[in-house]
Amino acid sequence: DAGVIQSPRHEVTEMGQEVTLRCKPISGHNSLFWYRQTMMRGLELLIYFNNNVPIDDSGMPEDRFSAKMPNASFSTLKIQPSEPRDSAVYFCASRNSQGDPEAFFGQGTRLTVV
């Protein structure tokens, strides 16, 4: 398996623009997590899905952030409108809730909002 695949790897956008980050979990994994990593706040869990259903979105910073998982093999994290303080590395991770509980991480998307 290719692992968790995130795209794009790098994104530079202007303040106010919409940004969409994409994630393809490992095939067969039914839990998916979105994390944000910054120097100040470390790794923050934004939202996680189980069987394509959002379970806990309490980490989503504000209404500008939204996440979807239309099917078992794809998820998006959207920021609209983007702000400079959204600049961070965004990680997607997946796990099989019926198997070993470790999560596997993608390479991340480095977002820069100017």
Added chain:
Amino acid sequence: AQSVTQPDIHITVSEGASLELRCNYSYGATPYLFWYVQSPGQGLQLLLKYFSGDTLVQGIKGFEAEFKRSQSSFNLRKPSVHWSDAAEYFCAVGAYSSNTGKLIFGQGTTLQVKP
């Protein structure tokens, strides 16, 4: 509430010296515990994990960790550090129930290795 604390933000050790990275957790049930490593510009790679059984677990790259329930700790150790071990290390607890749940991370410890 579930939480993970890594008391040391930054540690510097000499190559060949031993290493111990501390991790304390707060969780109401028996936790699933993990250590991940992150090299610059990379994602997180699992070093080792603890679910149950033997409290001393072995991982990749010569790392081991010991679960101590009485101290709510899961410290990571390596007897002899290599320059390639320089990275950021994250301790995490899996707050799982009913086959769902979230993975909560500590703030991370940055390891610098001196030649």
